[in-house]
Amino acid sequence: MKNIATSVDAATTKSRATQILGFVVLFGVLALILLGFFAAPEDDEQRDAVRMIFVHVPSAFLTYAAFSVTAAGSLMWLWKRSRWWDIVAHSAAEIGVIFCGLTLFTGSVWGRPTWNTYWDWGDVRLVTTLILFLMMVGYLALRAAGGEENAVATRAAVVGLLAAVNIPIINRSVEWWANRTLHQRSSLTDGNLEDLTLFTLVVGIVVWVLFFVWAMIHRFRIGWLEHQLRDIELQAAIAGRRAETANDPTGGSLP
Amino acid sequence: MLADVWLVTNKDLRIEWRSRVTFNQVVPFALIVLVLFGFALDTNRAVLRAATSGVFWLTVLFVAVVAVTRSTMIEISDGARRALLLGGIEPVAIYFGKTLAIAIQLFGVELLMVGGVIFFFDATIASWPLLLATCVVATWCVAASGTLLGALVANVAARDTVLPILLLPVLAPVLIAASRAFDDALGVLVVDGWVWLGLLAAFGIVNATLGTLAYGTLLEEA
Numbered sequence: 001m002k003n004i005a006t007s008v009d010a011a012t013t014k015s016r017a018t019q020i021l022g023f024v025v026l027f028g029v030l031a032l033i034l035l036g037f038f039a040a041p042e043d044d045e046q047r048d049a050v051r052m053i054f055v056h057v058p059s060a061f062l063t064y065a066a067f068s069v070t071a072a073g074s075l076m077w078l079w080k081r082s083r084w085w086d087i088v089a090h091s092a093a094e095i096g097v098i099f100c101g102l103t104l105f106t107g108s109v110w111g112r113p114t115w116n117t118y119w120d121w122g123d124v125r126l127v128t129t130l131i132l133f134l135m136m137v138g139y140l141a142l143r144a145a146g147g148e149e150n151a152v153a154t155r156a157a158v159v160g161l162l163a164a165v166n167i168p169i170i171n172r173s174v175e176w177w178a179n180r181t182l183h184q185r186s187s188l189t190d191g192n193l194e195d196l197t198l199f200t201l202v203v204g205i206v207v208w209v210l211f212f213v214w215a216m217i218h219r220f221r222i223g224w225l226e227h228q229l230r231d232i233e234l235q236a237a238i239a240g241r242r243a244e245t246a247n248d249p250t251g252g253s254l255p
Numbered sequence: 256m257l258a259d260v261w262l263v264t265n266k267d268l269r270i271e272w273r274s275r276v277t278f279n280q281v282v283p284f285a286l287i288v289l290v291l292f293g294f295a296l297d298t299n300r301a302v303l304r305a306a307t308s309g310v311f312w313l314t315v316l317f318v319a320v321v322a323v324t325r326s327t328m329i330e331i332s333d334g335a336r337r338a339l340l341l342g343g344i345e346p347v348a349i350y351f352g353k354t355l356a357i358a359i360q361l362f363g364v365e366l367l368m369v370g371g372v373i374f375f376f377d378a379t380i381a382s383w384p385l386l387l388a389t390c391v392v393a394t395w396c397v398a399a400s401g402t403l404l405g406a407l408v409a410n411v412a413a414r415d416t417v418l419p420i421l422l423l424p425v426l427a428p429v430l431i432a433a434s435r436a437f438d439d440a441l442g443v444l445v446v447d448g449w450v451w452l453g454l455l456a457a458f459g460i461v462n463a464t465l466g467t468l469a470y471g472t473l474l475e476e477a
Binding site: 131141142146150151154161169170172176177 | 403417450458465
């Protein structure tokens, strides 16, 4: 058991590269706060509420990016049976759920002053994102339920793919059902944003992407260490059983 | 292959016939949920009629969770799942066999529930073909997804709580599409129910395909 404790104590998820990346993200967040609150102009109609765009849009972008990584990782686990891909899928799902929650929260807070409501059941993107959030919470609940490592990975991979396959159908059904949206068209491409607002939005997306990469590296390394720990514990348990058998005068044989 | 599918379906239906779990527990459960929705939605007949489709399909989803759990339990007890695999039956045949068995039981419950909403909610049927077609296709969708997810959680310790968390969000489009098709069939809303039926069919095909591909892996590994 001493070896396990030593290995875990010595384990770390940081490296020189992640430290530098972490500082870049920190600097980026500070720059985003300054740009978002002080440099970017307020909107003619939405006034200061428009500043929510700098968090909401990057979070939404990262939500779909993270869940796409989960789907890819799930597919690769089923195909290659590589633990690496399983941990990638799990890590991206956890971070994606946080981004998805942030997207829903910031969207609701933004919706109150602009749409005069926190929630609108008729909005396609809102409802689809909520269903995606619930599906991925289910994915994490399944993982948290535990079990044999490979079995958990296979179950989770199927759910990850099930979510990915069903999202277009859910989107379609909600779109037909509601047949309207309060959401504006793509903020990046409609050409209605002021230059500085657009610049701040792009900075927000870049900072969020860097944060995602930083968080993914750390979460992946935690996952990898957990996997190694399970291996070490298994080896220790096997060694313990062998030692018991060796000390047994009957040689461990049945009478 | 078809013979194996029917063998598995027949096995599950025979177990049901002998145990009467669906008849004695699931049918009363469905009717209780309908009655409770009646209380919750007030005594206003107009409100009840407007909500009938949604209430009907939401009840079907609750019933589906119970039916899928039951179907999964049949295979867990006494290592029946392993015996099925050792019996040389293709996992695809097991998947479709169990899906069909759940679908037949759910369809039976739905027919009784149609009587329930006519009686309690004052529903009138504007199009029987659309109503029956919606029941058939939506039930297949629910059963196809339920069988896959049932196998997925079969060996999970907390399967009773994990199954609804996984199944209900996946079935959100079935709830939406089947409710809208029913709105047309009951003459509550002016929508094209047959278009919604098309979306249901697409969902059923996609999820049954995924089930076909994944069920064998889940049976053997998960």
